[in-house]
Amino acid sequence: LKIRNGLRQALINDEFLLHYQPQINLADGKVVGVEALIRWRHPEMGILQPGRFIAIAEESGLIVPMGDWALKHACQQAVEWRKAGLPPIVVAVNLSAIQFQRGDIEKSVVQALNESGHDPQYLELELTESILVQDIEKTLEILKRLKSMGIKLSIDDFGTGYSSLSYLKRFDVDKLKIDQSFVRDMASDKNDAAIVHAIIQMARSLNLQVIAEGVEDETLVAMLHGQHCDEAQGYHFARPMAAAAFVEYMENLI
Numbered sequence: 001l002k003i004r005n006g007l008r009q010a011l012i013n014d015e016f017l018l019h020y021q022p023q024i025n026l027a028d029g030k031v032v033g034v035e036a037l038i039r040w041r042h043p044e045m046g047i048l049q050p051g052r053f054i055a056i057a058e059e060s061g062l063i064v065p066m067g068d069w070a071l072k073h074a075c076q077q078a079v080e081w082r083k084a085g086l087p088p089i090v091v092a093v094n095l096s097a098i099q100f101q102r103g104d105i106e107k108s109v110v111q112a113l114n115e116s117g118h119d120p121q122y123l124e125l126e127l128t129e130s131i132l133v134q135d136i137e138k139t140l141e142i143l144k145r146l147k148s149m150g151i152k153l154s155i156d157d158f159g160t161g162y163s164s165l166s167y168l169k170r171f172d173v174d175k176l177k178i179d180q181s182f183v184r185d186m187a188s189d190k191n192d193a194a195i196v197h198a199i200i201q202m203a204r205s206l207n208l209q210v211i212a213e214g215v216e217d218e219t220l221v222a223m224l225h226g227q228h229c230d231e232a233q234g235y236h237f238a239r240p241m242a243a244a245a246f247v248e249y250m251e252n253l254i
């Protein structure tokens with residue numbers, strides 16, 4: 001209840017922030033993108049992770065204005081990084097199904113791009129199964145229009161849903177994000193290794209990009225690179241970090 005009541009005030013008081021986790025191209029080791037992950041600087045409880053408040057924000061519908069804020073803020077930040085001299089990188093923003101149901105997601109995205117001046121080619125929208133299974137015709141139309149603007153689409157937590165393969169047939173997505181539950185133990189678990197391998201092969205056959213999430217050590221990096229996985233994201237490279245820390249991270253790589 002404290003969280004529910006606090007969320008509305010948090011929007012007004014500007015208590016949300018985004019952390020950014022680098023995404024690495026395994027062929028050359030370069031940072032090619034970041035995933036934006038929301039946090040809440042709670043006045044009494046300190047920094048809260050999304051696990052504590054996203055579900056409540058979805059139930060109350062507040063995820064719509066929060067999602068608008070995240071889109072706008074992520075695009076603005078990407079423009080700031082360019083001005084600060086960083087190379088162009090993709091910024092990936094997580095979307096919730098409620099933003100498609102109760103909000104006007106297309107308008108929100110267009111507004112975030114227009115207000116920031118961010119290049120749509122460098123914006124990626126992370127979609128979940130829950131988005132792709134409801135109101136399919138309407139969602140297809142919206143995503144088609146967003147794609148025609150140059151925006152990239154990825155399927156988050158790939159492999160954990162019920163009918164993942166049918167999305168690939170219907171939706172013109174660019175990238176699969178292999179869920180960390182398969183990646184984490186792939187060095188020791190033969191089944192996980194086989195699933196990751198199969199997803200990478202399928203992505204390659206369908207001409208989709210593929211990124212492994214939850215990459216925590218060098219063994220996994222080597223395995224994924226050996227299987228021609230395009231990109232990786234995880235604690236081995238970096239944890240999600242504040243925008244200023246990301247600039248330092250990039251400067252220290254050179």
Ligand code: G
Nearest residue numbers: 036037038049050051054070094095096240
């Ligand atoms: O670090 P991590 O705890 O940041 O993120 C946990 C979950 O919260 C992830 O599944 C992620 O997709 C979700 N999440 C993070 N930021 C956002 C956001 O801005 N919008 C939505 N809808 N989900 C988010």
Ligand code: G
Nearest residue numbers: 094156157213214215216233234235236240
């Ligand atoms: O949107 P998604 O559900 O993919 O959110 C990614 C989540 O995974 C975030 O909570 C992020 O902090 C977390 N995460 C990112 N890299 C790692 C990792 O290497 N290990 C673990 N355990 N979690 C990670």
Ligand code: MN
Nearest residue numbers: 035094126156
């Ligand atoms: Mn995600």
Ligand code: NA
Nearest residue numbers: 156157179213
């Ligand atoms: Na994920």
